[in-house]
Amino acid sequence: MILKKDIEEILNDYDKEKIVICTIGSHTALQIAKGARDENFSNLLLCVQKSEKFYNQFDIVDDVMRINSYEEILDEEIQDMLIERNSILIPHGSFVEYVGSKNIIDKLKVPMHGNRLVLEWESDRKKEREWFEKSKLRVPREFKSPDEIDSIAIVKFPGARGGGNYFIVKNEDEFYEKIGKINLPKEIKERYTIQEYVIGTRFYPHFFYSALDDRVELLGMDIRYESNVDGISRIPAVIQNEIQIEPSYVITGNIPVVMRESLLPELMEIARNLINSSKKLFRPGLIGPFCVELVLTDDLEFVCFEISARIVAGTNLFINGSPYSSLIYNEPMSMGRRICRDIRIAIKSQRLDEIIY
Ligand code: AMP
Numbered sequence: 001m002i003l004k005k006d007i008e009e010i011l012n013d014y015d016k017e018k019i020v021i022c023t024i025g026s027h028t029a030l031q032i033a034k035g036a037r038d039e040n041f042s043n044l045l046l047c048v049q050k051s052e053k054f055y056n057q058f059d060i061v062d063d064v065m066r067i068n069s070y071e072e073i074l075d076e077e078i079q080d081m082l083i084e085r086n087s088i089l090i091p092h093g094s095f096v097e098y099v100g101s102k103n104i105i106d107k108l109k110v111p112m113h114g115n116r117l118v119l120e121w122e123s124d125r126k127k128e129r130e131w132f133e134k135s136k137l138r139v140p141r142e143f144k145s146p147d148e149i150d151s152i153a154i155v156k157f158p159g160a161r162g163g164g165n166y167f168i169v170k171n172e173d174e175f176y177e178k179i180g181k182i183n184l185p186k187e188i189k190e191r192y193t194i195q196e197y198v199i200g201t202r203f204y205p206h207f208f209y210s211a212l213d214d215r216v217e218l219l220g221m222d223i224r225y226e227s228n229v230d231g232i233s234r235i236p237a238v239i240q241n242e243i244q245i246e247p248s249y250v251i252t253g254n255i256p257v258v259m260r261e262s263l264l265p266e267l268m269e270i271a272r273n274l275i276n277s278s279k280k281l282f283r284p285g286l287i288g289p290f291c292v293e294l295v296l297t298d299d300l301e302f303v304c305f306e307i308s309a310r311i312v313a314g315t316n317l318f319i320n321g322s323p324y325s326s327l328i329y330n331e332p333m334s335m336g337r338r339i340c341r342d343i344r345i346a347i348k349s350q351r352l353d354e355i356i357y
Pocket residue numbers: 140154156162163166195196197198199202224226249293295305306
């Protein structure tokens with residue numbers, strides 16, 4: 001395991017005038033590159049062959065470095081080069097998915113924005129649930145085994161797989177019938193979670209926790225556009241019944257949304273509770289961007305079913321700021337830019353070690 005003090009030692013030798021903001025070319029890389037540019041940092045994207053040309057065409061991208069595979073970022077030689085260039089890594093969804101939270105914690109010695117220990121908590125459903133419960137949030141019921149299913153349930157598999165292979169069941173028989181048809185490696189298939197399917201409206205609020213001044217900011221909100229479930233409603237119910245389409249939950253895009261203003265105080269309380277309990281569960285707790293995935297029921301109850309403790313792709317809607325960010329900032333403040341602003345403020349006040357691990 002790479003300890004925080006190891007990272008601090010590396011950071012101590014950095015030339016703070018020449019910090020480079022670095023991430024993998026995917027997910028929210030353009031937003032992060034623009035955020036770096038807006039905050040007067042240079043940026044570097046690590047790209048595999050198929051994305052190199054795409055990222056190279058943007059003027060806001062200063063430098064693209066070709067890697068053969070995403071895991072290559074763990075190679076000693078590449079890590080040393082990144083450290084030599086005074087790089088600070090920004091983890092995003094694809095970064096965590098491709099490199100793996102365990103590899104990041106055990107092998108990656110390049111300084112990273114935020115507290116990398118959070119990745120263990122967001123990627124393990126048991127730990128995530130413990131975090132939610134400690135934060136006193138309402139969560140969907142979980143069925144420990146298929147014979148407990150007594151309402152509509154969603155079956156999920158581990159990893160940030162963008163909802164791939166999830167399915168809906170009503171009872172035990174249907175569970176076994178459907179899981180038999182799922183094409184996933186055995187070790188992943190066996191680690192399913194069966195969760196009550198919560199009916200209501202979904203919201204994916206984007207928060208930033210500024211550890212430097214102990215403040216939670218709401219910077220935007222989206223709804224995930226998922227295929228094919230969001231397309232099914234366009235087919236009349238009678239035809240749906242005839243052709244028996246199974247809903248799937250693969251993320252294909254994001255739609256902006258705002259929440260009833262009277263619900264925002266409770267939403268902010270949820271975010272604050274998550275921060276407070278994170279400080280107890282994995283010191284110094286969550287730092288920087290996070291998103292709580294939730295359903296609001298018709299009795300206006302928030303049910304939280306997932307947390308992403310890093311920048312989420314829905315923030316790409318707000319590269320020019322959002323209705324919420326413009327209440328806090330008089331300039332276009334994307335999440336990518338907010339992360340870079342955090343680094344800029346920390347450098348100026350010589351507190352970089354407080355927001356990097
Ligand atoms: P997740 O991988 O947990 O983000 O789930 C992917 C998608 O499945 C979500 O964006 C929702 O549309 C749907 N989903 C997940 N869990 C639930 C739940 N407990 N109730 C209703 N919908 C859910």
